[in-house]
Amino acid sequence: MGPSSTTDTTTDSPTLVTTPSAGTRRFDLRRVYTAALLIPGVYIIIRYLPPWCLTLLLMAGGFLALMELYRISFQSRPNRLLIGAGLAVSTLVLARQHLPLSLTELLAVATLALTAAMLLSPGPFERRLKDLAITAFGVLYVGFMLSTVVSTRALPAGEWFVLFIAIITWAADTGAYYAGTLWGKHLLAPSVSPKKTIEGVGGGLALAVGAALLACAWFVPQLSLFDALILGLLLTVAGLLGDLWESAIKRRVGVKDSGSILPGHGGMLDRLDSLLFTAPTFYYYVTYVRGLSPPL
Numbered sequence: 001m002g003p004s005s006t007t008d009t010t011t012d013s014p015t016l017v018t019t020p021s022a023g024t025r026r027f028d029l030r031r032v033y034t035a036a037l038l039i040p041g042v043y044i045i046i047r048y049l050p051p052w053c054l055t056l057l058l059m060a061g062g063f064l065a066l067m068e069l070y071r072i073s074f075q076s077r078p079n080r081l082l083i084g085a086g087l088a089v090s091t092l093v094l095a096r097q098h099l100p101l102s103l104t105e106l107l108a109v110a111t112l113a114l115t116a117a118m119l120l121s122p123g124p125f126e127r128r129l130k131d132l133a134i135t136a137f138g139v140l141y142v143g144f145m146l147s148t149v150v151s152t153r154a155l156p157a158g159e160w161f162v163l164f165i166a167i168i169t170w171a172a173d174t175g176a177y178y179a180g181t182l183w184g185k186h187l188l189a190p191s192v193s194p195k196k197t198i199e200g201v202g203g204g205l206a207l208a209v210g211a212a213l214l215a216c217a218w219f220v221p222q223l224s225l226f227d228a229l230i231l232g233l234l235l236t237v238a239g240l241l242g243d244l245w246e247s248a249i250k251r252r253v254g255v256k257d258s259g260s261i262l263p264g265h266g267g268m269l270d271r272l273d274s275l276l277f278t279a280p281t282f283y284y285y286v287t288y289v290r291g292l293s294p295p296l
Contacts, residue, residue: 046162051153052098054162058146059094064268066090066142068258070134075253079131085117086135090143097150110139142269145276148283154294160219161286164212165235169278171211172204172236173243179203193247201240208236222292231285235278242277246270 045053070083089110092099096106118132152161180200188196209232216228223231246269250258259267286292 042166043163046153046159046166051150051158054153055095055098055150058149059091061268061272062090062094062142062146063087064261065258065272066138068267068269069138069142069249072250072253072255072258073134073138074131079121079123079128079135081117081121082114082128082131082135085113086138089113090139093139093143093147094150096147097154114139141276142272145280146272148280149275151294152279152283152286155286155292156294157220157222161282164215164220164223164231165275165279165282167215168208168212168232168235168282169239169274172208172239172278173274174204175207176200176204176240179206189244192244192251196243196247201236204240205233205236208232223286223290227290231282234281234285238277238281239274242274245277246273 042057045057066087067083070078070086074083092101092106092109096103101109114132114136117135118128121128121131123131149162149165152158152165155161176196177200179202180195180197183199183203184195184197186198187194188198188201209229212228212232212235213225216223216225246258250256257266258269261267
């Protein structure tokens, strides 16, 4: 994702402190170093290792992202019982393809687990109810969204589809970051993300569509060039919405980054925010529009 906004963390409703112009922005080489270290390993896991290895990777990333979300959402009053239940339920959601559980059964287990955790938690009932809403949102926002990557991996030639999602998401993020840094002048949504520009979105869209066309010609012949154009557009818009949505959450609680585990990128949630929206967009496109389904 692009650089995060700078906010005042002393109030419940953070306000913008500074909005650097395009001329004052600088490339952060740490982004390049971090990507250079992570991308080969992720590629090997997706392309060559069994599907459960990718599931474990997503569980680890999802665990860190969800912990960051709960940390900034609960702040100084963490509800440990609900957080633990939320992490456990998210793990089940991510592992659903490898478990003898239908989606209906999984939702029933999740509802019972989260409700029980809420009832057993200390504090006023109204606050516990609010904490339950935050916890359940985290399960859907991180756990369920990431689970569509696992579902995509289960499709025929699923490893290539997962690579397609990763490449297009990365292309849209990278194109937006560098185009916005070099040429960005017109702010897209200053109240949510004061550094995101219309020029950046254009750069992200151009690189994403180009990458989608190359990917279809190279390693996903199951998709047509028309699919590539549509998916390049859809995934760019979906990734942008994911980026803006996470920015809105961070501004509401008054933080700049969700964490600092990835140098140059912030936290794990900062790195996954676009993927959380592009993965389900791709999965439901190829399953409902193209009619692909996992082998029986």
